[in-house]
Amino acid sequence: MSQAGAIGVFDSGVGGLTILREIVSLLPNENTIYLGDTARVPYGAKPKSTIIQYTLEDARFLWEQKIKALVVACNTICCLAMSELRQAFDLPIIGIIAPASRAAVELTRNKRIGVIGTEGTINSGVYYQLIKQLDNEIEIFPKACPLLESIVEENLLEGEVAQGIVDMYLSGLIKKQIDTLILGCTHYPLLRQLISECMGPEVTLLDPAAAVARELKQKLIENSLLNDKAEGYRKFFFTGQPQKAEKFIRYLNIKIDHIEQVDLVLPGA
Amino acid sequence: MSQAGAIGVFDSGVGGLTILREIVSLLPNENTIYLGDTARVPYGAKPKSTIIQYTLEDARFLWEQKIKALVVACNTICCLAMSELRQAFDLPIIGIIAPASRAAVELTRNKRIGVIGTEGTINSGVYYQLIKQLDNEIEIFPKACPLLESIVEENLLEGEVAQGIVDMYLSGLIKKQIDTLILGCTHYPLLRQLISECMGPEVTLLDPAAAVARELKQKLIENSLLNDKAEGYRKFFFTGQPQKAEKFIRYLNIKIDHIEQVDLVLPGA
Numbered sequence: 276m277s278q279a280g281a282i283g284v285f286d287s288g289v290g291g292l293t294i295l296r297e298i299v300s301l302l303p304n305e306n307t308i309y310l311g312d313t314a315r316v317p318y319g320a321k322p323k324s325t326i327i328q329y330t331l332e333d334a335r336f337l338w339e340q341k342i343k344a345l346v347v348a349c350n351t352i353c354c355l356a357m358s359e360l361r362q363a364f365d366l367p368i369i370g371i372i373a374p375a376s377r378a379a380v381e382l383t384r385n386k387r388i389g390v391i392g393t394e395g396t397i398n399s400g401v402y403y404q405l406i407k408q409l410d411n412e413i414e415i416f417p418k419a420c421p422l423l424e425s426i427v428e429e430n431l432l433e434g435e436v437a438q439g440i441v442d443m444y445l446s447g448l449i450k451k452q453i454d455t456l457i458l459g460c461t462h463y464p465l466l467r468q469l470i471s472e473c474m475g476p477e478v479t480l481l482d483p484a485a486a487v488a489r490e491l492k493q494k495l496i497e498n499s500l501l502n503d504k505a506e507g508y509r510k511f512f513f514t515g516q517p518q519k520a521e522k523f524i525r526y527l528n529i530k531i532d533h534i535e536q537v538d539l540v541l542p543g544a
Numbered sequence: 545m546s547q548a549g550a551i552g553v554f555d556s557g558v559g560g561l562t563i564l565r566e567i568v569s570l571l572p573n574e575n576t577i578y579l580g581d582t583a584r585v586p587y588g589a590k591p592k593s594t595i596i597q598y599t600l601e602d603a604r605f606l607w608e609q610k611i612k613a614l615v616v617a618c619n620t621i622c623c624l625a626m627s628e629l630r631q632a633f634d635l636p637i638i639g640i641i642a643p644a645s646r647a648a649v650e651l652t653r654n655k656r657i658g659v660i661g662t663e664g665t666i667n668s669g670v671y672y673q674l675i676k677q678l679d680n681e682i683e684i685f686p687k688a689c690p691l692l693e694s695i696v697e698e699n700l701l702e703g704e705v706a707q708g709i710v711d712m713y714l715s716g717l718i719k720k721q722i723d724t725l726i727l728g729c730t731h732y733p734l735l736r737q738l739i740s741e742c743m744g745p746e747v748t749l750l751d752p753a754a755a756v757a758r759e760l761k762q763k764l765i766e767n768s769l770l771n772d773k774a775e776g777y778r779k780f781f782f783t784g785q786p787q788k789a790e791k792f793i794r795y796l797n798i799k800i801d802h803i804e805q806v807d808l809v810l811p812g813a
């Protein structure tokens with residue numbers, strides 16, 4: 276692994292691009308390769324065995340590109356397949372849950388934290404356990420919001436209909452008097468405005484992306500892998516048609532050096 | 545193939561159960577085996593190559609149960625993988641598009657037909673081509689409604705939020721003065737009330753299920769495969785957790801003789 280090797284970043288779809296944006300902003304010199312499994316999105320409600328299989332296929336694709344570190348830009352994968360990933364691939368792997376949990380524990384004043392995510396993320400209980408380990412006095416209010424991942428993938432990011440869906444899921448959380456809400460799915464920062472509209476100004480919305488980027492930087496420094504050469508390249512691969520994804524990348528103001536559709540499933544498999 | 549063999553019915557998820565309901569109602573003596581690929585739903589926006597692969601895996605599972613006929617209870621599959629299915633499996637295969645198109649052409653008075661479906665179904669143009677072949681004077685107004693499949697899979701079948709999503713997709717169709725609207729996705733009959741509310745009483749909503757069941761009966765008669773013995777069994781297999789699906793089956797008042805989760809993907813594939 277060399278300093279010039281790229282950072283691999285992957286997600287079930289386009290949500291992980293919100294993590295990539297922070298990485299690019301904090302570490303502009305790093306080369307990045309993003310993989311979005313848009314042909315098989317959403318992962319959120321799939322069985323654990325399916326998610327593990329898809330995750331290993333996703334990671335193998337990036338591994339073959341000789342990446343020097345891997346960022347798992349999907350909460351569902353982090354909750355359900357992280358140990359399998361670490362067993363299969365010998366390189367620095369950065370997840371979301373630990374940096375996000377630490378950031379939330381630092382942020383909360385009243386020790387009441389909400390977490391929203393997919394069914395897979397919420398039902399795994401991983402956020403709950405990690406935050407409790409950090410501070411057992413904190414009360415945690417988890418809420419699965421299955422459709423939010425789909426509406427972001429469909430680019431339905433504003434308007435009455437999207438607000439209605441967001442309100443449907445979050446109205447129950449308002450009564451819990453949380454002061455911090457973890458956006459526990461990388462798709463949700465794209466709905467930040469609608470979520471903020473629903474939760475009100477007293478609740479801090481925590482997008483874990485910045486904390487993940489900081490953790491990545493730390494890991495690169497520890498492993499002497501930081502790239503201090505010129506501006507890095509930005510390559511993108513998607514298993515589905517890349518048109519929709521390209522819109523998101525432009526919406527997030529990330530440059531595109533290369534974008535391509537790829538097939539992860541072996542013929543006949 | 546014997547008369548006692550079952551009818552295999554499959555779909556990307558639970559939507560095909562609306563077709564099964566009509567089959568069971570028209571042909572109560574037939575044994576049925578339903579497969580819902582709920583671990584990989586939705587198919588609607590996936591690339592064609594992925595849909596073909598999944599379809600062949602789904603059908604192979606039913607083929608191994610020694611079925612005597614196969615009903616493809618998913619418009620997306622019918623539009624994108626029908627010829628591959630017919631090449632791979634030598635048994636009577638019944639799709640949706642042909643019976644639905646014929647029924648719509650018989651129904652319309654003003655020769656203006658709307659079609660709603662997934663992106664895969666609508667972009668394939670198969671409904672358009674078939675209806676034009678049947679009557680070239682008919683004007684067809686297709687509209688892809690990608691989120692409707694997801695909201696049905698999430699059991700969001702009524703209320704303001706669901707109505708808002710339906711209205712968002714259909715409001716443009718109202719101006720087209722259609723008198724017939726093909727529900728070109730087996731999930732949509734579960735949203736019939738909301739769709740009817742939006743389109744108004746002048747528009748006839750065509751659920752293809754009854755026409756598909758009639759076509760199946762015709763094919764069984766032609767092949768001397770009709771089962772005239774006692775009431776048939778109802779077996780169900782789902783690739784995801786079957787709890788949600790079980791709710792739909794009960795909602796549709798279909799008896800359950802057997803229900804089980806299955807894994808279609810070979811280990812290591």
